Amino acid sequence: MPDKKPISSVNDFVVRFANVNGSGSASANEMFARAILRHGVPVSPRNIFPSNIQGLPTWYEVRVTEAGHLGARGGVDMMVAMNPQTWDKDIAGIEPGGYLFYDSTKPMPSTKFRDDITVIGVPLTAITNSTYTDPRQRQLFKNIIYLGSLSALLDMDPKLIEQLIGEQYKGKEKLLSSNVHALHLGRDWALQNLKCPIGLRVKKSDKVGDRIFIEGNSAAALGAVYGGATVCAWYPITPSSSVAEAFTAHCKKYRHDPATGQAKYAIVQGEDELASIGIVIGASWNGARAFTATSGPGVSLMTEFIGLSYFAEIPAVIMNIQRAGPSTGMPTRTQQCDIIACAYASHGDTKHVLLFPEDPAEAFEFAAAAFDLAERLQTTIFLMLDLDIGMNHRLCRPLKWDDSKQYDRGKVMTAEMLDEGRDFGRYLDVDGDGIPYRTYPGTHPTKGAYFTRGTSRDRYARYSEEGSVYADNMQRLVRKFETAQDLVPRPLQANAAKPTKYGVIYFGSTSPAMDEAIGLLETRGHQLDRLRIRAFPFHSSVASFLAEHDFVYVVEQNRDSQLRQLIVNENGIDPVRLVPIVHYDGTPITARYIAKAIGDHQDHLKVTPLRKAVS
Amino acid sequence: MTYIAKPKFHHPGLKKNELGYTHRDYEGKISTLCAGCGHDSITASIIEACYELSIEPHRVAKISGIGCSSKTPDYFLGNSHGFNSVHGRMPSVLTGANLANRDLIYLGVSGDGDSASIGFGQFAHSIRRGVNMTYIVENNGVYGLTKGQFSATADRGSKSKKGVTNTDNAIDLVAIALQLGATFVARSFSGDKSQLVPLIAAAIGHKGASFIDVISPCIAFNNHAGSTKSFDYVREHNDAVNRLDVLVGRDPIAVDYAPGTVQVVEQHDGSKIALRKIDADYDPHDRLGAQTFLQKHAAKGQIVTGLLYVDPDAEDLHAHLNTVETPLNSLEADTLCPGSAALDKFNASLR
Ligand SMILES: Cc1ncc(C[n+]2csc(CCOP(=O)(O)OP(=O)(O)O)c2C)c(N)n1
Ligand code: SF4
Numbered sequence: 001m002p003d004k005k006p007i008s009s010v011n012d013f014v015v016r017f018a019n020v021n022g023s024g025s026a027s028a029n030e031m032f033a034r035a036i037l038r039h040g041v042p043v044s045p046r047n048i049f050p051s052n053i054q055g056l057p058t059w060y061e062v063r064v065t066e067a068g069h070l071g072a073r074g075g076v077d078m079m080v081a082m083n084p085q086t087w088d089k090d091i092a093g094i095e096p097g098g099y100l101f102y103d104s105t106k107p108m109p110s111t112k113f114r115d116d117i118t119v120i121g122v123p124l125t126a127i128t129n130s131t132y133t134d135p136r137q138r139q140l141f142k143n144i145i146y147l148g149s150l151s152a153l154l155d156m157d158p159k160l161i162e163q164l165i166g167e168q169y170k171g172k173e174k175l176l177s178s179n180v181h182a183l184h185l186g187r188d189w190a191l192q193n194l195k196c197p198i199g200l201r202v203k204k205s206d207k208v209g210d211r212i213f214i215e216g217n218s219a220a221a222l223g224a225v226y227g228g229a230t231v232c233a234w235y236p237i238t239p240s241s242s243v244a245e246a247f248t249a250h251c252k253k254y255r256h257d258p259a260t261g262q263a264k265y266a267i268v269q270g271e272d273e274l275a276s277i278g279i280v281i282g283a284s285w286n287g288a289r290a291f292t293a294t295s296g297p298g299v300s301l302m303t304e305f306i307g308l309s310y311f312a313e314i315p316a317v318i319m320n321i322q323r324a325g326p327s328t329g330m331p332t333r334t335q336q337c338d339i340i341a342c343a344y345a346s347h348g349d350t351k352h353v354l355l356f357p358e359d360p361a362e363a364f365e366f367a368a369a370a371f372d373l374a375e376r377l378q379t380t381i382f383l384m385l386d387l388d389i390g391m392n393h394r395l396c397r398p399l400k401w402d403d404s405k406q407y408d409r410g411k412v413m414t415a416e417m418l419d420e421g422r423d424f425g426r427y428l429d430v431d432g433d434g435i436p437y438r439t440y441p442g443t444h445p446t447k448g449a450y451f452t453r454g455t456s457r458d459r460y461a462r463y464s465e466e467g468s469v470y471a472d473n474m475q476r477l478v479r480k481f482e483t484a485q486d487l488v489p490r491p492l493q494a495n496a497a498k499p500t501k502y503g504v505i506y507f508g509s510t511s512p513a514m515d516e517a518i519g520l521l522e523t524r525g526h527q528l529d530r531l532r533i534r535a536f537p538f539h540s541s542v543a544s545f546l547a548e549h550d551f552v553y554v555v556e557q558n559r560d561s562q563l564r565q566l567i568v569n570e571n572g573i574d575p576v577r578l579v580p581i582v583h584y585d586g587t588p589i590t591a592r593y594i595a596k597a598i599g600d601h602q603d604h605l606k607v608t609p610l611r612k613a614v615s
Numbered sequence: 616m617t618y619i620a621k622p623k624f625h626h627p628g629l630k631k632n633e634l635g636y637t638h639r640d641y642e643g644k645i646s647t648l649c650a651g652c653g654h655d656s657i658t659a660s661i662i663e664a665c666y667e668l669s670i671e672p673h674r675v676a677k678i679s680g681i682g683c684s685s686k687t688p689d690y691f692l693g694n695s696h697g698f699n700s701v702h703g704r705m706p707s708v709l710t711g712a713n714l715a716n717r718d719l720i721y722l723g724v725s726g727d728g729d730s731a732s733i734g735f736g737q738f739a740h741s742i743r744r745g746v747n748m749t750y751i752v753e754n755n756g757v758y759g760l761t762k763g764q765f766s767a768t769a770d771r772g773s774k775s776k777k778g779v780t781n782t783d784n785a786i787d788l789v790a791i792a793l794q795l796g797a798t799f800v801a802r803s804f805s806g807d808k809s810q811l812v813p814l815i816a817a818a819i820g821h822k823g824a825s826f827i828d829v830i831s832p833c834i835a836f837n838n839h840a841g842s843t844k845s846f847d848y849v850r851e852h853n854d855a856v857n858r859l860d861v862l863v864g865r866d867p868i869a870v871d872y873a874p875g876t877v878q879v880v881e882q883h884d885g886s887k888i889a890l891r892k893i894d895a896d897y898d899p900h901d902r903l904g905a906q907t908f909l910q911k912h913a914a915k916g917q918i919v920t921g922l923l924y925v926d927p928d929a930e931d932l933h934a935h936l937n938t939v940e941t942p943l944n945s946l947e948a949d950t951l952c953p954g955s956a957a958l959d960k961f962n963a964s965l966r
Contacts, residue, residue: 037966212965222961228951230943231714233707254953262939264946266714266932271740275707278700278737282711285698286676286719287944290711304701398962401955407948440944441676441696441712442719449673451689453699463689 004116007097008199011041011066013077015150015200018090020083021050021058028143029060031164032150033393036064037213038160040205044070044512046392046588051238051331057086066207070359070395071513074590078200080146087112099198101150103142120194122149127185141182148186155197157204158187212360212398216389217293219360219399220319221246223367224291225254228407229317231290233268233279235298238331239387240321243293244269273298277305277316284315285452287412287440289371291317296325296338299345306380307346308454310477313427313436315374315381315410318342319367322386324586333586334387336508339562342382343536349474351481353488354382354536358511359389361396362534366489375410377484378438386557388509388588413437418447426450426461427473434480481537488535491542496527503549504598505542505578507533507563509588510555516591517598524595526602528553536566543571546578551605553598555581557589633669640672641665643693648683651865651883653805653831654753658690660808661722661751664815665692670720676712677722680705680734682760684726684753684831703734706741706750710932713746716942717933720819721748728758731767731786738788742795742824747931749818749825752788753805755833763836776836776884787913789923792826793906798929799825800905801922804880804890805832806869814922823929830888830918834865837884877917893921900925 007013015032019025026047033045044063050056063073078099081090094100096116102108104121113119128142151158162180169176190196221243224232234244248267255264270276276292283290294302299320309316322338324330329337342354355370357363363385370381411431413424418439424447427436436459439448450461456470457463464470496518506514511532521528531545546552546567554564561580568575581597583589629637641662646655665672675695679685681702688697700708709723723741730738730752741750756769763776767786774780792800799821803811811829818825865883872878875894879887891912898904905924912919939946 208966210962210966212962214965226952226958228946228948230946230951231711233711254957255951257939260939261937263937264939264943264950266936266938266943268710268714268744268936270707271736274704275710275737275740278704278707279711279714281700282678282698282708282713283715283943284711285708286712286715288711288715290715305704308701399958401952401958403955405948405952439696440716442674442716445671445673446694449694449696451697451699454701455699 002097002116002118004097006099006118006199007077007095009077010201010203011064011205013064013200014073014075015062015064015078015080016076016090016093017060017080018083018086019058019060020085021052021056023082023143024140025058025082025143026060027168028147029062030393031161031168032147033062034164034213035151035156035161036062036202037208037395038164039157039202040208041066041202042068042070042207042211042395044072044395046072046388048587049332057083064202066205068207068395069512069516069591071511071516072588072590074592080150082146091117099200101146101153118198120153120198122146122186122189122194124186127189131185141178144179144182145186148183148188149190151183152187152190152196153194153198155201155203158183208395210398211395213393213395214360215242215391215393216357216360216363216385217242217321217391218246219364220293220367220383220385220390222250222399223364224317224371225250226364226401227289227368227371229289229291229371230265231279231283231288232265232292233270233276233290234292235270235273235276235294237295237298239323239391240293240295240298240319242391243319243321273301274305277302277318280316280318281305281309281314284374285441289315289317289375289407291319291370293319293321295321295323296341297328299338299341303346306352307348307350309380310346310350310352311348312452312454313378313438314452315378317370317374317381317383319383319385321390322384324584330586332387334509334588335557335584335586336384336386336510337558337562337584338384339556339558339566342384343566345380351537352380352382353377353484354384355489356384356507356534357389358508358532359394359396361399363389364399369489372408373484373487376408376487377435377480378410379480384508386509411435411437413439413443413448415444415448418444424448425459427457427459427476429476429479432479433483434476434478435483436476485537485539488537488539490539491534491545492532493529493541493545495529497522498527500527500529501550502527502602503529503531503545503552504555505531505533505545505552505563505567506555510557513589513591513594514555517594520591520595521599521602524599526599528598533563538567538570542567546571546573551577551579553579553581553601555589555594557583559584632666634671636666636669636672638662638666640694641692643688643690646687646690648686649834651834651867652683652759653755653829653833653867654684654687655690656805656808656867656869657751657753657811657829657831658687660805660811660815662691663808663812664819667812668816668819670819674718675720675722677724678705678709678712679724680726680729682726682729682758683833684755684759685724685729687753688722688724703729703732704737705729706734706737706746709748710741710744710746713748713932714938715944717747717938717940718942721746722819723748723750725750725752726759727752727754727756727766727768727788731788735767735786739791739795742792742797742826744932745796745798745824745930745935747822747824747933749815749821749827751815751827751829753831754788754828755831755837757833757836759833759836773886787909788826789828790906790909792828793902793909793924797826797924798823798926799922800924801826802828802830802918802920804830804870804920806867806880807871807890807920808869809871810892810920817922817925821925821929823926823931830890832868832882834883837882837886874921889917891917891919893919893923897921899923900927
């Protein structure tokens, strides 16, 4: 018996699988998460994987959460330790009173365990070897066997797992039955030899509702399909590659002409990011909706073209699935670290629109909206995801589409309008909103043609280095950016139960951890109003929120508090009133982390004179 | 205003093509390049080819990178849209434009600096993708716009205006285009209108990646013999002042010679190049033969000109991607958006 009382919890715990990359564990682990969902219990899984293909450690963490907390929690209640390389670290990470599940085929010396945890050994290798002769089968089915044992230990309904296996191997009867067989091998062994269930249990519930379970990258790619993107050019980079791959898959499903089988889209794997954004800009210049998906290093390469998009006013959509930088950084770890790099990408005075979805549902909506915005504003729109939303399955509300929606193609002057005698100056601000009209190439035999260039020009697109002409243009671009404020998704505010002088600003994938942290902070006696920023340029309500609070915490996942810098810069606010709360080790921020950082600061504020409190 | 518009006056007696357009309809703004620049002669040949083909000028999209050569699209087809993109990236912009609307004619104009150095990758990949375009490199062996540094097509051992000797080997873009599977490959000389015009016309008619390398002397940096230092000083290479070039300009070099013969051309700086026009019985359908022919004559110090290779059955990128005939830029929500019913189904598959 462990010297600490075993954790006892129904539908609220964290299981972490430690595996070796390339061992085929991913699908069994994902099935575990899905099986819990089928019990009606929300889960929030996370992949923690290395930036190599084979051999290095990989973890998959499943947070089982009746309360529906979808951020990472931190800590591990049950470790499924299948990787000898990381054994010591894995054992150390278990919460006191937690559980260790391991392959007991080879006995382990007692020094390798901890006294305050419950150790559960299943001779997985022995069971597998006595059943299968083929080495690959042995490796793959071992994963299903531990899934079976876990189902018994956690009191899960095996029918629900069988159902999932059935869906996965539909039409492949042999695979289906052999997987079900492996599941029961592990399950039966556990039922016969172990005390099942343990203190952690899954009980059927009804907390999932109609929510869907999807990765942000797939949702964003579908948003591009719904948003009418017809050209995609990309270059492989983690964690964004699955956007283009998903776009390809969605297009194959939805975008082939039924009569001819021809594609209503074009996807090009560019030779690099320079070509990818070049293709996007060429296509958009010519009136198609086009996008690319990349990550930090790709954005760095694209900046010259992004400047062209800004200055020559050509629509472009860039989905930036952020990962830890700088340079190659940690390619498979998450951060929100490209805020400044994207907001001001390229040389000279530039500013770009950024959209910050909080989950796959918003990734879908914002991706679709990005194409309307790009054409309306004739500029680059960044959809800022990160690895945590992009590559992890998240539970979110179902995706929605309004069938009456038409695309906003922006201000395009047609041949008819030109024939009516409308004055066409490519950079004329006819409506006072800073947005000029454009014409597509080939519109009219004698009217509306112009020369697009990255060099300075006058309102009629005629090359000019005249200072006043240049300044006039740059001012109009500022006006256009002001117009953008009211077109982009607005911040969402939620106030504390009691009036408070304190606020918190956050964005993107921090959202679920923040929601949970607010609850934790309340139990510590701290009340905070919150504002979730969903886009840059900042809506005027950001300034109001700042004005209404003495101190505002800005929670983000990068070292230098980049969103805070942007707020200070764009709102001219006293930086002292914006308190940075940063997390940047590459793992997703947790509620525990936020609550501790803000809570400690709040306690400090209460007892310390103002000057010290803010230093 | 620093640009110079052409007078609108049309001579009533001007010859018209099948569509009723005159030469003037294919012209653009007045060139601001140095008088005598080979690039202007290429502009003239493009105008001539488009006129002869009776192309509707506005159905052409002309795309370039950055450089003196890349400025030239402003000087032809004034009624068509032009795009002076960024240095070396014309091919990707053109590829995107072409994907968006397969119905237009795409003319890509680039320099040897633009295409053989910073844009070497983009050049190669647009060719290997088979983008339906006419890709013209105006090849002067130097960076004109940044005042005379060597480009990657400059011969090893050649001397720059500043007296520096080039120690790097030259890239032959034609050889590379052949190797990469371009389905139309030609080389010509800016001053040889009788050869260049039909080549451009044929390239435009070709459905696939057409590449033409045009040797195009640079008067400013290939004219050490006659120029003074003050020329460099005055010439700022921007449109605001470079009409001053007229003061030191030369007549453009023109040549006309028979197939199968070699013509030695003296450039502005006094250096000589030997152009060999391919024989009338040369077989332009043999890619390997073309490569050998090119190499053999290069070894003799001769630059082969003419249509080196063509595949009349070429397929373009749209064929490779099996895209619909309707230009992608004209598809709207009704055909592009799968709608809410499909989305409900999709949601259901994720539970
Ligand atoms: C990224 C970048 N690097 C450098 C330059 C400067 N630049 C402008 S044109 C040019 C070279 C042009 O040479 P080429 O393409 O041969 O054209 P030419 O002027 O000789 O016709 C260079 C290096 C630039 N515009 N952008
Ligand atoms: S510098 Fe050379 S390439 Fe440029 S315009 Fe003058 S002659 Fe032509």
